[in-house]
Amino acid sequence: MDDRFFEREYNPYESDASLMESKSRHADFADISVNICGIAMKNPVMAASGTFGFGEEYAGLYDISRLGAVVTKGLTLERRCGNPPPRIYETPAGILNSIGLENPGVEGFIRWEWPRLCRSGIPVIANIDGDNANDYYRMARRLSELDGLAAIEANISCPNVEKGGMAFGQHPESAYEAIKAVREGTNLPVIAKLSPNVTDIRQIAEAAVNAGADAISLINTLQGMAIDIHKKKPVFHRTFAGLSGPAVKPVALRMVWEVFEAVRVPIIGMGGIASWQDAVEFMLAGASAVAVGTANFIDPFAPLKIISGLKKYLIGQGIRALNEIIGSAH
Amino acid sequence: MSLFCGSVKIIDNVEIAPGIFRMGLECPEAAESASPGQFLQIRCFEGLAPLLRRPISIAAADKDSGMIEIIYRVVGEGTGILARKTKKDMLDIMGPLGKGFPVPRGLRRPVIVGGGIGVAPLLFLAKSLKENSSRDSYGRESDFCGLAFVGFSSGEEVFGMQFLEDCCFNVEICTDDGSEGHKGFPTDLLEEYLKHIMPIPASNRENAKSAGDSECTSASSAILPEAVYACGPEPLLKKVKQIASMTKIPTYISVEQRMACGVGACLGCAVKSSGGGYLRACRDGPVFEAHQLIL
Ligand SMILES: Cc1cc2nc3c(=O)[nH]c(=O)nc-3n(C[C@H](O)[C@H](O)[C@H](O)COP(=O)(O)OP(=O)(O)OC[C@H]3O[C@@H](n4cnc5c(N)ncnc54)[C@H](O)[C@@H]3O)c2cc1C
Ligand SMILES: Cc1cc2nc3c(=O)[nH]c(=O)nc-3n(C[C@H](O)[C@H](O)[C@H](O)COP(=O)(O)O)c2cc1C
Numbered sequence: 001m002d003d004r005f006f007e008r009e010y011n012p013y014e015s016d017a018s019l020m021e022s023k024s025r026h027a028d029f030a031d032i033s034v035n036i037c038g039i040a041m042k043n044p045v046m047a048a049s050g051t052f053g054f055g056e057e058y059a060g061l062y063d064i065s066r067l068g069a070v071v072t073k074g075l076t077l078e079r080r081c082g083n084p085p086p087r088i089y090e091t092p093a094g095i096l097n098s099i100g101l102e103n104p105g106v107e108g109f110i111r112w113e114w115p116r117l118c119r120s121g122i123p124v125i126a127n128i129d130g131d132n133a134n135d136y137y138r139m140a141r142r143l144s145e146l147d148g149l150a151a152i153e154a155n156i157s158c159p160n161v162e163k164g165g166m167a168f169g170q171h172p173e174s175a176y177e178a179i180k181a182v183r184e185g186t187n188l189p190v191i192a193k194l195s196p197n198v199t200d201i202r203q204i205a206e207a208a209v210n211a212g213a214d215a216i217s218l219i220n221t222l223q224g225m226a227i228d229i230h231k232k233k234p235v236f237h238r239t240f241a242g243l244s245g246p247a248v249k250p251v252a253l254r255m256v257w258e259v260f261e262a263v264r265v266p267i268i269g270m271g272g273i274a275s276w277q278d279a280v281e282f283m284l285a286g287a288s289a290v291a292v293g294t295a296n297f298i299d300p301f302a303p304l305k306i307i308s309g310l311k312k313y314l315i316g317q318g319i320r321a322l323n324e325i326i327g328s329a330h
Numbered sequence: 331m332s333l334f335c336g337s338v339k340i341i342d343n344v345e346i347a348p349g350i351f352r353m354g355l356e357c358p359e360a361a362e363s364a365s366p367g368q369f370l371q372i373r374c375f376e377g378l379a380p381l382l383r384r385p386i387s388i389a390a391a392d393k394d395s396g397m398i399e400i401i402y403r404v405v406g407e408g409t410g411i412l413a414r415k416t417k418k419d420m421l422d423i424m425g426p427l428g429k430g431f432p433v434p435r436g437l438r439r440p441v442i443v444g445g446g447i448g449v450a451p452l453l454f455l456a457k458s459l460k461e462n463s464s465r466d467s468y469g470r471e472s473d474f475c476g477l478a479f480v481g482f483s484s485g486e487e488v489f490g491m492q493f494l495e496d497c498c499f500n501v502e503i504c505t506d507d508g509s510e511g512h513k514g515f516p517t518d519l520l521e522e523y524l525k526h527i528m529p530i531p532a533s534n535r536e537n538a539k540s541a542g543d544s545e546c547t548s549a550s551s552a553i554l555p556e557a558v559y560a561c562g563p564e565p566l567l568k569k570v571k572q573i574a575s576m577t578k579i580p581t582y583i584s585v586e587q588r589m590a591c592g593v594g595a596c597l598g599c600a601v602k603s604s605g606g607g608y609l610r611a612c613r614d615g616p617v618f619e620a621h622q623l624i625l
């Protein structure tokens with residue numbers, strides 16, 4: 001589908017008064033391509049890990065190569081079955097999930113998903129999650145053999161598993177250890193995905209960068225829970241689950257802001273982004289790119305609307321390139 | 331791309347039984363490709379709470395008019411909002427989604443078993459079974475006579491029965507309180523019927539009661555049901571699965587699970603697979619062969 005046509009079809013922002021006003025004053029071109037630690041993306045909007053499967057599921061609705069990049073579901077060394085249901089629970093403007101990293105394992109991914117994904121014409125970032133530092137090392141090494149993989153995102157923030165996951169992301173020492181292991185296993189760009197369930201996110205970000213992270217992505221889900229008042233028991237088998245969606249946006253934004261002031265590597269911002277206005281906020285706070293997660297479930301076209309909204313915003317503001325606004329609210 | 335996502339016009343939204351509504355939607359794209367057992371993900375509210383789309387089965391689809399229908403029960407916030415929508419309002423839907431019921435050609439004695447709102451997708455199924463019945467490999471008309479065992483909590487909740495009869499199904503109704511039809515569950519009737527029609531050990535045969543006086547069951551005991559299809563609450567599906575394990579009749583069940591994406595991307599709708607691990611209700615199902623799942 002032609003880009004222009006699409007924008008007319010789906011973009012409800014055309015009538016936004018503030019855009020219209022300034023539109024005529026400026027050129028109708030804005031460069032929204034970004035390069036994050038060597039990952040060249042035609043726009044800064046990615047699909048967040050775990051909310052986009054392996055890219056196939058939404059392909060029936062639109063050409064996924066229109067996105068900036070796709071991040072895979074979290075991979076582990078061995079295949080995992082995930083947690084027993086229920087895995088999803090709705091909360092006001094958010095959802096709690098307890099998927100438990102169900103995935104085909106690194107080898108399953110390479111065998112069944114990669115052959116298709118590598119032809120999708122879009123940067124693919126593999127999200128990995130280990131029980132220990134050695135897992136991170138081995139996965140990074142194995143994935144580096146793939147021809148065309150854009151980067152590795154080390155998830156040190158999954159709240160829904162027994163071992164590893166979020167535990168790594170809660171202390172600067174263990175964050176350092178995990179990211180160091182990934183760094184040693186690969187020459188690809190390494191993105192450290194941080195957990196918001198910490199007292200001081202800046203310390204974790206600094207540790208990750210010291211260990212060799214080329215970029216930081218945040219936030220993963222916020223730990224929460226729900227109780228079934230009829231059964232008088234927690235809804236989830238693992239008691240706690242991860243909160244995402246618009247409800248977490250202010251927290252995510254604050255953390256992007258803090259990390260931007262603490263480290264000098266690019267930031268991929270996420271957490272509740274559902275509109276282009278949300279994305280702009282994250283960029284003004286310091287994100288060089290954004291990822292859309294939960295919003296895909298509500299409006300599968302949300303990432304595309306965000307891409308076209310961003311373009312229009314820049315044009316409306318008379319800004320030629322996206323990087324001019326990154327962190328500019330500081 | 332056969333998946334549709336967008337706003338469609340509501341044609342009507344009528345309460346057909348207390349708390350149960352039927353809504354007609356104009357959506358040629360979905361009507362064209364929908365098959366029985368598939369569902370829609372409906373965004374009941376434009377704002378952020380309730381946030382998620384709600385899965386609702388397709389109860390009818392007509393390619394010629396471009397219309398689809400859903401039948402839903404008001405149980406909470408989302409369906410409550412849906413019930414307040416009126417003719418000409420727009421509704422954001424995505425679909426058709428999931429793997430539906432297989433509808434082979436030329437079936438003569440399919441059996442459907444439905445409980446409560448679970449009857450909704452079976453209406454679409456019944457119509458397709460009837461339409462496909464005559465097209466056997468020789469293109470002959472067949473002596474199609476389906477059987478429907480349906481259960482409701484009470485007589486006033488009953489819906490869709492005339493429709494099933496028009497699709498050449500013999501309908502047997504049960505209610506929990508006995509206010510209409512048999513008192514009991516539709517799975518009791520299924521069990522009785524199968525005992526009546528299947529070759530069973532003589533010792534058991536004495537206990538087997540006739541499932542009723544209907545033409546199909548008494549007259550043509552030679553024709554065994556080719557397939558059993560079920561949709562309803564979990565206890566009903568469990569019982570159907572148990573019955574299926576004792577017969578060799580292919581049995582298909584439609585399951586419900588809480589969903590987020592509805593397309594297979596989030597792994598939120600896990601149902602336990604008998605092969606180990608989980609399957610996705612939204613993409614691998616919602617219709618499964620009974621033996622595929624651990625219920
Ligand atoms: C494949 C499929 C087909 C369905 N078809 C129909 C149908 O044709 N007609 C009909 O009336 N209902 C159907 N349901 C059930 C329907 O989705 C729920 O009744 C509805 O989501 C309840 O939403 P609510 O906001 O009114 O209730 P609430 O109780 O306020 O919902 C709270 C949360 O629970 C979820 N939820 C609650 N009950 C169910 C359930 N049984 N299944 C899945 N999620 C649930 C909701 O999606 C929501 O996230 C179907 C469910 C599935 C999975
Ligand atoms: C259902 C679901 C599954 C997720 N799975 C993963 C995962 O496997 N790995 C990971 O790093 N993050 C995972 N996440 C976190 C998201 O990638 C994202 O960081 C988070 O949801 C915040 O963004 P959002 O509010 O836009 O969803 C998952 C989130 C959801 C909702």
Ligand code: FES
Nearest residue numbers: 590592594597612
């Ligand atoms: S609802 Fe997302 S995988 Fe089924």
